[in-house]
Amino acid sequence: MKISLAHTHAAVDADLFAILVAEDELAGDALVTELDAALGGTLRAAIKDEEFTARKDATLAMQTYGKLPARKVLLIGLGPSAKAGVPELRAAAAKAAKTANADKATRLHVALRGAAAADDVRAATEGVLLGAYRFTKYLTGDRRPKKELAQAVLGVRGAKAPKPSAAQKQALAAGESVAAAVTLARDLVNEPPNELTPAALADVALNVARTHGLKSMVWDREKIRANGMKLLDAVGRGSRNEPRFIHLTYKPAGARKGRPKVCIVGKGLTFDSGGLCIKPAPGMGDMKSDMAGAAVAVGVMAAIGALKPDVEVHALVAAAENMPDGDAYRPGDIFGSLDGKTVEIINTDAEGRLVLADALAYARKLEPDLLIDHATLTGACLVALGTGTAGFFCNDDAVSQKYLDGARAAGEAMWRMPLVEELREGLKSDVADLKHTGDRYGGSIVGALFLREFIGDRKWIHLDIAGPAYLDRVSALGPKGGTGFGILSFLQYIASL
Numbered sequence: 163m164k165i166s167l168a169h170t171h172a173a174v175d176a177d178l179f180a181i182l183v184a185e186d187e188l189a190g191d192a193l194v195t196e197l198d199a200a201l202g203g204t205l206r207a208a209i210k211d212e213e214f215t216a217r218k219d220a221t222l223a224m225q226t227y228g229k230l231p232a233r234k235v236l237l238i239g240l241g242p243s244a245k246a247g248v249p250e251l252r253a254a255a256a257k258a259a260k261t262a263n264a265d266k267a268t269r270l271h272v273a274l275r276g277a278a279a280a281d282d283v284r285a286a287t288e289g290v291l292l293g294a295y296r297f298t299k300y301l302t303g304d305r306r307p308k309k310e311l312a313q314a315v316l317g318v319r320g321a322k323a324p325k326p327s328a329a330q331k332q333a334l335a336a337g338e339s340v341a342a343a344v345t346l347a348r349d350l351v352n353e354p355p356n357e358l359t360p361a362a363l364a365d366v367a368l369n370v371a372r373t374h375g376l377k378s379m380v381w382d383r384e385k386i387r388a389n390g391m392k393l394l395d396a397v398g399r400g401s402r403n404e405p406r407f408i409h410l411t412y413k414p415a416g417a418r419k420g421r422p423k424v425c426i427v428g429k430g431l432t433f434d435s436g437g438l439c440i441k442p443a444p445g446m447g448d449m450k451s452d453m454a455g456a457a458v459a460v461g462v463m464a465a466i467g468a469l470k471p472d473v474e475v476h477a478l479v480a481a482a483e484n485m486p487d488g489d490a491y492r493p494g495d496i497f498g499s500l501d502g503k504t505v506e507i508i509n510t511d512a513e514g515r516l517v518l519a520d521a522l523a524y525a526r527k528l529e530p531d532l533l534i535d536h537a538t539l540t541g542a543c544l545v546a547l548g549t550g551t552a553g554f555f556c557n558d559d560a561v562s563q564k565y566l567d568g569a570r571a572a573g574e575a576m577w578r579m580p581l582v583e584e585l586r587e588g589l590k591s592d593v594a595d596l597k598h599t600g601d602r603y604g605g606s607i608v609g610a611l612f613l614r615e616f617i618g619d620r621k622w623i624h625l626d627i628a629g630p631a632y633l634d635r636v637s638a639l640g641p642k643g644g645t646g647f648g649i650l651s652f653l654q655y656i657a658s659l
């Protein structure tokens with residue numbers, strides 16, 4: 163899709179002309195008044211009849227039947243202007259794009275509020291591109307969408323036709339890079355597991371590295387074994403689709419003293435059948451999304467490579483497929499790990515923490531200022547927080563505060579969870595250094611406590627994205643399926659360093 167900036171006026175030509183408007187600005191909105199005049203007073207009449215008050219998420223649509231160049235006008239409410247921040251704007255722009263898709267519109271114009279600050283332009287760009295997202299790769303014939311949104315224009319209001327500023331143009335480009343990263347992550351999550359094997363995931367990562375000039379390294383099963391990643395190897399043993407360990411590096415040009423270094427680690431189970439402790443059939447197919455953490459890490463690197471922040475970023479992905487097999491790992495097995503600690507296997511369905519343990523042990527040797535992992539780790543996290551909110555665990559209050567502030571601006575719901583020391587007891591094994599599961603109650607906390615055993619003395623965030631990574635309902639920013647949840651917050655945090 164081509165996306166650009168232009169001046170907004172009543173005579174804008176488009177299939178869909180969306181106008182973002184705040185509650186307290188609706189009555190005095192000059193553009194709405196102008197459109198109303200062209201439509202013979204029917205727009206303000208409809209606003210009154212339909213009791214449209216520009217409440218957040220409310221919409222009012224009207225066909226123009228030749229009275230305006232635009233075919234259809236759509237008012238989108240932002241709520242009170244004092245609360246209409248960047249996340250509200252992003253969601254409203256996404257709503258415009260979704261409506262355009264539903265209408266089979268090919269040209270969309272979105273009138274932003276006022277003069278459009280750079281942050282607003284960026285958020286609207288992200289919103290339009292993410293709202294328009296559809297996963298259609300495997301649809302044929304009639305099932306393919308007849309029309310695609312080909313062109314979106316973000317409209318800047320003002321009496322004269324101002325040229326977009328350099329800051330606005332830059333914000334648009336940044337928004338495109340961020341949206342491309344989220345789109346990539348969504349595609350990876352939506353891709354079926356027969357296609358997206360660990361090797362295929364590694365190929366995508368290598369492609370991202372090539373495109374953006376990043377350093378890359380991929381270990382196959384042999385290298386994983388030779389380098390002592392015994393837990394990743396164990397989880398991958400039951401599948402013919404052999405595991406991979408992926409390391410992408412972004413190093414900013416030039417030298418800076420005290421430049422921050424961040425490692426982002428992703429759980430990359432391209433399919434999680436549960437292994438010998440096999441999952442029940444209903445919903446098992448959703449476990450193609452068990453590599454969503456890896457999709458975040460790979461997607462993020464695409465954006466980092468384009469945005470080029472002054473922060474060193476490493477992405478580490480432990481990719482494997484968890485399958486039952488004559489060669490599969492079993493409950494009762496004991497394995498060493500890259501860290502050296504031995505682990506007694508209790509339940510082969512708690513495989514994510516095992517592959518992450520080796521990835522975290524590897525990442526910590528890079529001595530990052532912050533180690534962060536994204537993982538669809540536990541069903542218990544869904545029980546605790548519902549499907550829309552990620553469980554956020556962190557061993558540092560200052561980092562936690564800063565990260566969660568960024569997440570709010572990014573519009574991603576995260577809730578800080580406690581690392582309850584008492585539950586560590588459950589990970590004690592009689593025959594090895596650790597068991598990998600403990601008490602069923604507090605399951606997402608137990609998962610986090612297991613991971614904590616492998617981070618050394620690093621500052622660390624663990625995001626349990628089992629809920630929001632993959633949705634069976636449409637969300638504010640996109641359709642059902644993979645969401646790319648986590649990328650916006652991570653990039654917000656990197657920008658704040």
Ligand code: BES
Pocket residue numbers: 434452509511512513514538539540541542599605628629
């Ligand atoms: N990938 C699952 C967690 C999951 C569940 C993600 C639902 C998304 C939606 C994970 O590997 C798993 O199976 N966890 C077990 C852990 C348990 C055996 C300690 C779980 O949550 O039941």
Ligand code: MN
Pocket residue numbers: 434436510511512513514
């Ligand atoms: Mn599992």
Ligand code: ZN
Pocket residue numbers: 431434452511513514538539
């Ligand atoms: Zn899993």
